[in-house]
Amino acid sequence: MKMKKNNTFSEIRVALQKAKNILILPHIKADGDAVGSASALLEIFRKSGKNVMALAAEEPLPSLAVLVHEGYVTELPEGFMPDLLITVDCADESRFKDRGDLFPGVKILNLDHHISNTRFGHLDYVIGNLSSTGELIYSLFDSLGYKINKKAARSILGAILLDTNRFYYSTTGTRTLEIAAEIIERGVSLSSLCEELFGNTPRERLLLLAKAIERAVFFSEQRGVYCWLSSEVQQEAGTEDTDDIVEALRDIEGVELALLLYEYKGTLRASLRSFGNINVGKVAVAFGGGGHTNAAGITFSDLSYEKALHRLLPELEGLLARKN
Numbered sequence: 001m002k003m004k005k006n007n008t009f010s011e012i013r014v015a016l017q018k019a020k021n022i023l024i025l026p027h028i029k030a031d032g033d034a035v036g037s038a039s040a041l042l043e044i045f046r047k048s049g050k051n052v053m054a055l056a057a058e059e060p061l062p063s064l065a066v067l068v069h070e071g072y073v074t075e076l077p078e079g080f081m082p083d084l085l086i087t088v089d090c091a092d093e094s095r096f097k098d099r100g101d102l103f104p105g106v107k108i109l110n111l112d113h114h115i116s117n118t119r120f121g122h123l124d125y126v127i128g129n130l131s132s133t134g135e136l137i138y139s140l141f142d143s144l145g146y147k148i149n150k151k152a153a154r155s156i157l158g159a160i161l162l163d164t165n166r167f168y169y170s171t172t173g174t175r176t177l178e179i180a181a182e183i184i185e186r187g188v189s190l191s192s193l194c195e196e197l198f199g200n201t202p203r204e205r206l207l208l209l210a211k212a213i214e215r216a217v218f219f220s221e222q223r224g225v226y227c228w229l230s231s232e233v234q235q236e237a238g239t240e241d242t243d244d245i246v247e248a249l250r251d252i253e254g255v256e257l258a259l260l261l262y263e264y265k266g267t268l269r270a271s272l273r274s275f276g277n278i279n280v281g282k283v284a285v286a287f288g289g290g291g292h293t294n295a296a297g298i299t300f301s302d303l304s305y306e307k308a309l310h311r312l313l314p315e316l317e318g319l320l321a322r323k324n
């Protein structure tokens with residue numbers, strides 16, 4: 001498959017100059033990178049005189065409220081008609097189709113860092129294996145000469161922190177850290193941002209994590225682990241926020257690959273995490289999902305948990321066997 005090239009800075013600059021009403025689309029079940037990136041763009045464009053909104057599929061998670069700026073909505077104000085859509089952190093069209101379909105024919109600028117990105121945009125700017133869409137937006141808009149104010153910069157730093165798991169992952173490059181430093185130089189406090197992002201874990205989330213650890217099943221000589229969190233278990237814990245659970249499973253001593261299967265709004269989802277060159281992204285793509293080498297996800301439209309596990313497990317065992 002021949003990969004469509006990125007559009008040039010000047011092509012993107014022209015498209016942005018022409019646009020008067022810009023609509024930003026974060027992906028469904030928006031994570032910190034999607035919320036932070038969309039919110040940063042709201043600030044960047046508003047300060048440059050654009051009429052801009054971000055339309056999300058759902059209210060942002062309470063833990064991400066610190067990154068959100070004015071204009072981040074789940075329903076557009078009457079009469080708002082975009083002449084440019086900007087998708088952020090969306091690897092393919094299924095990630096924003098629920099809202100994108102409302103605006104047929106409107107040009108799309110695709111900003112993303114997923115290696116599996118299908119380059120669905122009229123304009124694409126995708127750098128695979130970059131730390132985050134937040135980093136991509138900082139670099140791009142800095143290069144294009146846009147002013148990135150303190151509020152936008154803070155949301156970008158949050159996006160970077162959350163997508164790199166606090167600079168833990170190998171996607172953290174020297175430029176990632178330089179950008180973080182530049183943002184801190186603008187007066188953003190790293191420690192207070194971290195306190196707000198990481199120092200407010202609701203007890204329900206830890207209770208769900210405890211249930212996940214209890215339910216963990218190990219395979220491939222304890223190098224792999226999987227766990228199933230049904231909606232009943234989520235209800236018992238009092239939260240359906242499964243964020244960070246798959247990372248906690250992967251961080252168990254000896255574990256190199258973790259799979260979390262969970263129900264989310266009537267669908268079955270799989271989250272995969274791994275270390276090193278164990279490519280869970282490839283497995284996810286084979287099942288219609290997407291992601292990166294070490295972090296990927298799949299949504300199963302009509303498979304039971306048992307069937308999904310039955311199909312996934314041999315693939316994951318195969319990945320671990322190959323690495324031996």
Ligand SMILES: [Mn+2]
Binds near residue numbers: 034
């Ligand atoms: Mn991301």
